[in-house]
Each structure stands twice: as C-alpha cells, then as structure tokens.
Amino acid sequence: MAKSGELRVLHVASEVVPFVKTGGLADVAGALPKALCQQRGIEARVCLPGYRHALRVAENLGLRWLPGHLVIEAGGVDHHIGVGEVVHDGLCTYLLACDELFGRDGCYGPTPSSDYEDNARRFSVFAKAALALPRFLQWIPHIIHAHDWQAGLVPALLERGWCHDLPATRSVFTIHNIAYQGTFWHWDMKLTGLPWAMFNPLQVEHFSKLNFLKAGIVAAQRVTTVSRRYAEEIQTEDYGWGLEGVIAGHAHKLSGITNGIDADIWDPAHDPHLPAHFDAQDLSGKAVCKAELQRELGLPIEAKTALVGVVSRLVEQKGIDLVLAGVDPYILAGRMQLVVLGAGDPAIEAALRRLQGRHPTRVCFWHGYNEGLAHRIEAGCDLFLMPSRFEPCGLNQMYSLRYGTLPLVRYTGGLADTVTDVCSGEGNGFTFGPADLGHFSAVLDRALGLYQHFPEDWRRAQLRAMKEDHSWQVVARSYAALYRSLTWV
Incomplete structure (x- = not known):
C-alpha cells in the first residue's frame, strides 16, 4: 500500500x-x-x-x-x-x-x-x-x-x-x-x-x-x-x-x-568492466584502460596516438557515413586509431568491414553489441564520435563526459544541450554544425590537433567534463x- x-x-x-x-x-x-x-x-x-x-x-x-x-x-x-x-x-x-x-x-x-x-x-x-x-x-x-x-x-x-x-x-x-x-x-x-x-x-x-x-x-x-x-x-x-x-x-x-545517465553503472571509479579505475583526481587508470583496449582489439599499443571510439546503431541518422568518408586521411597519417561497436544497416556494416580491411592495424569493427566492451570503449578512448543528423537526447556523449573521453558531436538535440566546444575556453568537447564531410573533417582535425599538440588543454577539458553531473x-x-x-x- x-x-x-x-x-x-x-x-x-x-x-x-x-x-x-x-x-x-x-x-x-x-x-x-x-x-x-x-x-x-x-x-x-x-x-x-x-x-x-x-x-x-x-x-x-x-x-x-x-x-x-x-x-x-x-x-x-x-x-x-x-x-x-x-x-x-x-x-x-x-x-x-x-x-x-x-x-x-x-x-x-x-x-x-x-x-x-x-x-x-x-x-x-x-x-x-x-x-x-x-x-x-x-x-x-x-x-x-x-x-x-x-x-x-x-x-x-x-x-x-x-x-x-x-x-x-x-x-x-x-x-x-x-x-x-x-x-x-x-x-x-x-x-x-x-x-x-x-x-x-x-x-x-x-x-x-x-x-x-x-x-x-x-x-x-x-x-x-x-x-x-x-x-x-x-x-x-x-x-x-x-x-x-x-x-x-x-x-x-x-x-x-x-x-x-545511471551514475552508478557508468562510474569509472568502480566500473566492474574495466581493467583499471580512475577519477578526475587521478587519471592514471585511463591510460591503462587505453592500452588494454588496444590489446583486446588487436591494435598496436600507442599511447600518443588518439584512440577514437563509436558505439552506435549503424543507421543514416547517426552520421556514420561521415565517419566512413572522413577518417581515411587521419588514419593514414598515423594520427588516430578507430574502434566501432554496433550493428544496423547492412550497407554501413559492409563499408565498415572494408575500412577495417584497408587499415587492419588501425581500425577494429565489432559487429553487434557487447555491454562490457561498450564500457571499455568509453573508458579507453580519447575521443568519442557522435556526428548524428538528429539526436533527441543521446546518452553516449554523457557516458563519455563521465569517463573523460571528449565527445565530438553535431550541434543538434540533446548533444547541443550537453556538449560545449572547447574553443569557448570552458568547453567539454567538440561540436560542428552542417552535417557534411567538410564540417566533420574540420572538427575532427581540430580535435586530433588539440590531443597531439596541446595535452595540457586536453587534460583541462577532460577534468571539466568529468566534474559535470548528468545523473538521473x-x-x-x-x-x-x-x-x-x-x-x-
């Protein structure tokens, strides 16, 4: 009663x-x-x-x-x-x-x-x-x-x-x-x-x-x-x-x-899916998570190369076609590795397999969904991509913020409500406007550049992201x- x-x-x-x-x-x-x-x-x-x-x-x-x-x-x-x-x-x-x-x-x-x-x-x-x-x-x-x-x-x-x-x-x-x-x-x-x-x-x-x-x-x-x-x-x-x-x-x-988000389930300090734990006061465990994720996925363990993640339904709405069209130059230049977890449109799945085939040591496509791997991607990656054409809210960008993995998102829906571009001086991620290859490539280049050349600015953005409260x-x-x-x- x-x-x-x-x-x-x-x-x-x-x-x-x-x-x-x-x-x-x-x-x-x-x-x-x-x-x-x-x-x-x-x-x-x-x-x-x-x-x-x-x-x-x-x-x-x-x-x-x-x-x-x-x-x-x-x-x-x-x-x-x-x-x-x-x-x-x-x-x-x-x-x-x-x-x-x-x-x-x-x-x-x-x-x-x-x-x-x-x-x-x-x-x-x-x-x-x-x-x-x-x-x-x-x-x-x-x-x-x-x-x-x-x-x-x-x-x-x-x-x-x-x-x-x-x-x-x-x-x-x-x-x-x-x-x-x-x-x-x-x-x-x-x-x-x-x-x-x-x-x-x-x-x-x-x-x-x-x-x-x-x-x-x-x-x-x-x-x-x-x-x-x-x-x-x-x-x-x-x-x-x-x-x-x-x-x-x-x-x-x-x-x-x-x-x-469920702050108890998505908590880098206590997440049972991770090989090491970390928080805003001590990020050393995140480096361990990155190395172990690279090892798990068969990628070279490279601490200075940006590890970029996607966990998504593979449909047009999610802008995965922009990722497919835009990442090749950055992979070939050795500036990034890419891991994608998801399933959906067979044509997008086939394109991701071809991308992995062209770059077998730089790209890993995991077909389907794996809860533990999703947590390890959020924890181990440096950058998380959500170039959605529309996104009512989105949860993964908030998971990324909590894990110190800076989200790169299109400025729409809930992504715009939760992610502020670092160019503002107080931002927690990267945003772009029109859903086209030029704008996506420009913001990806800017994000990789900040990671590679301005590590202290990157660290400050991580700390701002991790201190936000998006709990239920x-x-x-x-x-x-x-x-x-x-x-x-």
Missing part, C-alpha cells in the same frame, strides 16, 4: 532495462522511475509487455505471478493478460504477458528493420492493460507517464474515460524520437477502444492514417521531450517528421527535460516538479 501523501507515478513503456532493450527508451524507462523512488515522497512503478526475452530475464530476478488475470478486448477479441511482478534495485516492475501478442523473439518485428503486422493490436492491448493494471493492483496512481508511440493510446484512453477507476489521474507523455510514430490504416481504430469520432485531423488521424504518437501528444496533460533543444527542433519542418504543426499547436504544454537524480527533480504541477499531492 502507498503511504498517505505520497505521489504515485506509473510509467508505461514498451522496453525497460534490464528486461529488454532496443534503444535509449529502455535506459530511460529503467532509470527514471528508480531515481524517482529515491526522491522523498514519490512512489514510482513501471510496466512493460511480457516479451519472451523479458520474461526469461525476469525469472532470473525473482519474477512472481500475481493471482488472477486481466481480460482486454480489442476488435471483438478477448485477450487474457497475466501480470508478473519483479522488484529489482528497489523498483517494482510489472510484465503484462499475453503469449499470442508478446510471446515472440522480437519486440516490434521479426528483425530490427521490420514490423509485426499486428502491432496496432499488440500495443492497443498493452495500453488498455496498463490502464486496467491499477485497479487490479488496488494501487491508484496520481500520474501515468507514457513513453513513445507504443504507449501513445494511454493518454487518449485516459482522457476519454476508458478506465472509470482513474477519474483524477493525470497523464504525461514523452516523445523519445518523433521519427517513430506508430502509423496504421484507419480500420485499426476498432482495436483502440477510442470512438470513431476521434479519427479526425485534430485528434488521432494524420494523413488518412491512425497515428499513435499523435494520440499521445494531443491527449496528454503535459508533453515532454528528452532534451530542451529537441523540444524546439521538433516544431520545425526539418525535425518534425510531418508532426511539426501538431507539436506547435500543443507547444503550450510542451517542455524539454534532458535525460540523465538531477533529472528526477525536474520530473517531480512537473508531476506536482499537475496534482494536489
């Missing part, structure tokens, strides 16, 4: 660390509720679909099935939802299991680049089940915080009174990446539980399709994005992905709160203030 006077918040997300992850949404949905629980007077919980992989992870963390089940109707079909509960790191998480909808290997599709044909049904049922969950638990939240298009129907159903047990519950909706909107043909309206009257340009219809993201934006009491600058950018044609007019029309309830505890205070502005608690 919740304590009297405690603000209760239920987060609804399609992926949550440590149960399942395909992108940054999972990091936020796992870390923000945990940080909120550490704030005085707040009880936060989270729910997600019971995917096959998520249930396997949950079983290892003490999953217990609650008695009874939910029955959720969608398009005349009843779906029986089992409710599993896990308490991990002080956070209570609920997995909503339905084998015919979520008992699959993928979250959104059989491959990262394809979608399941019944996603409208799957996430309509998920949204309804999330709203039915509080009555099932006898735990009524003051705030339901829905994340991204997969939970976009939650604010809309709540506003329409779909669940009579939540008459005073308010909704917050967070846009993590406006490029992914959850668009479906109009006949899927019958699955949503919303009346057909809402299929209009002012509510859930967008260019003749049902748009789950738009539903959340229009219906929620407050809309947030994952950085301040991204909240401004998505009101423009260049970044709004067709929804810029909708966003501008609801700008009165829009705000940007830059994401944080700071971010949670902003969200707590937002929640309290909507409630009487």
Whole structure:
C-alpha cells in the first residue's frame, strides 16, 4: 500500500532495462522511475509487455505471478493478460504477458528493420492493460507517464474515460524520437477502444492514417521531450517528421527535460568492466584502460596516438557515413586509431568491414553489441564520435563526459544541450554544425590537433567534463516538479 501523501507515478513503456532493450527508451524507462523512488515522497512503478526475452530475464530476478488475470478486448477479441511482478534495485516492475501478442523473439518485428503486422493490436492491448493494471493492483496512481508511440493510446484512453477507476489521474507523455510514430490504416481504430469520432485531423488521424504518437501528444496533460533543444527542433519542418504543426499547436504544454545517465553503472571509479579505475583526481587508470583496449582489439599499443571510439546503431541518422568518408586521411597519417561497436544497416556494416580491411592495424569493427566492451570503449578512448543528423537526447556523449573521453558531436538535440566546444575556453568537447564531410573533417582535425599538440588543454577539458553531473537524480527533480504541477499531492 502507498503511504498517505505520497505521489504515485506509473510509467508505461514498451522496453525497460534490464528486461529488454532496443534503444535509449529502455535506459530511460529503467532509470527514471528508480531515481524517482529515491526522491522523498514519490512512489514510482513501471510496466512493460511480457516479451519472451523479458520474461526469461525476469525469472532470473525473482519474477512472481500475481493471482488472477486481466481480460482486454480489442476488435471483438478477448485477450487474457497475466501480470508478473519483479522488484529489482528497489523498483517494482510489472510484465503484462499475453503469449499470442508478446510471446515472440522480437519486440516490434521479426528483425530490427521490420514490423509485426499486428502491432496496432499488440500495443492497443498493452495500453488498455496498463490502464486496467491499477485497479487490479488496488494501487491508484496520481500520474501515468507514457513513453513513445507504443504507449501513445494511454493518454487518449485516459482522457476519454476508458478506465472509470482513474477519474483524477493525470497523464504525461514523452516523445523519445518523433521519427517513430506508430502509423496504421484507419480500420485499426476498432482495436483502440477510442470512438470513431476521434479519427479526425485534430485528434488521432494524420494523413488518412491512425497515428499513435499523435494520440499521445494531443491527449496528454503535459508533453515532454528528452532534451530542451529537441523540444524546439521538433516544431520545425526539418525535425518534425510531418508532426511539426501538431507539436506547435500543443507547444503550450510542451517542455524539454534532458535525460540523465545511471551514475552508478557508468562510474569509472568502480566500473566492474574495466581493467583499471580512475577519477578526475587521478587519471592514471585511463591510460591503462587505453592500452588494454588496444590489446583486446588487436591494435598496436600507442599511447600518443588518439584512440577514437563509436558505439552506435549503424543507421543514416547517426552520421556514420561521415565517419566512413572522413577518417581515411587521419588514419593514414598515423594520427588516430578507430574502434566501432554496433550493428544496423547492412550497407554501413559492409563499408565498415572494408575500412577495417584497408587499415587492419588501425581500425577494429565489432559487429553487434557487447555491454562490457561498450564500457571499455568509453573508458579507453580519447575521443568519442557522435556526428548524428538528429539526436533527441543521446546518452553516449554523457557516458563519455563521465569517463573523460571528449565527445565530438553535431550541434543538434540533446548533444547541443550537453556538449560545449572547447574553443569557448570552458568547453567539454567538440561540436560542428552542417552535417557534411567538410564540417566533420574540420572538427575532427581540430580535435586530433588539440590531443597531439596541446595535452595540457586536453587534460583541462577532460577534468571539466568529468566534474559535470548528468545523473538521473538531477533529472528526477525536474520530473517531480512537473508531476506536482499537475496534482494536489
């Protein structure tokens, strides 16, 4: 039971660390509720679909099935939802299991680049089940915080009174990446539980399709994005992905709160993935991490050569094509080594393999994702590249700052909010503007030059970066203030 006077918040997300992850949404949905629980007077919980992989992870963390089940109707079909509960790191998480909808290997599709044909049904049922969950638990939240298009129907159903047990519950909706909107043909309206009257340009219809993201934006009491600058950018044609007019029309309830990082997991002084530890007072361990990373990846151990890292989904958005087109001269000149960890577009993967083939002793491409290696890249590299064409927030640049690895980023979204160019005299990294080869090459040349010729200036920039606080505890205070502005608690 919740304590009297405690603000209760239920987060609804399609992926949550440590149960399942395909992108940054999972990091936020796992870390923000945990940080909120550490704030005085707040009880936060989270729910997600019971995917096959998520249930396997949950079983290892003490999953217990609650008695009874939910029955959720969608398009005349009843779906029986089992409710599993896990308490991990002080956070209570609920997995909503339905084998015919979520008992699959993928979250959104059989491959990262394809979608399941019944996603409208799957996430309509998920949204309804999330709203039915509080009555099932006898735990009524003051705030339901829905994340991204997969939970976009939650604010809309709540506003329409779909669940009579939540008459005073308010909704917050967070846009993590406006490029992914959850668009479906109009006949899927019958699955949503919303009346057909809402299929209009002012509510859930967008260019003749049902748009789950738009539903959340229009219906929620407050809309947030994952950085301040991204909240401004998505009101423009260049970044709004067709929804810029909708966003501008609801700008009165829009705000940007830059994401944080889990400072316990990403801590160079105690990181279990590292061969040596370090902090801002003693950077000697970072040199050890660099040498051991070079050894692990089969690169020559060269302390004076800049080791440059990339950990990313390999898609056009991330600007990896700029890296591929721009690094050859600096590698040939012996000014840098490059390590890339990631997977994605087969064409980009093939280009990275060709780059490694041309420079086998200077470039290492690790296909896939490896959590331990990601930590060692952040710790062992000197420079970290994020030349994204757009980036709602980004987390790796904040990991890099904490590990004294200066980020080189394009000035956009959350990258612009967290990285300041060293040319200002008080900066913590390197930034560039237009996403073209000329601007990227110029800033890369400038960064390598500072590393090679001005080591004391580089060291001062490292220390400034490492002293910044981008922890979730700071971010949670902003969200707590937002929640309290909507409630009487």
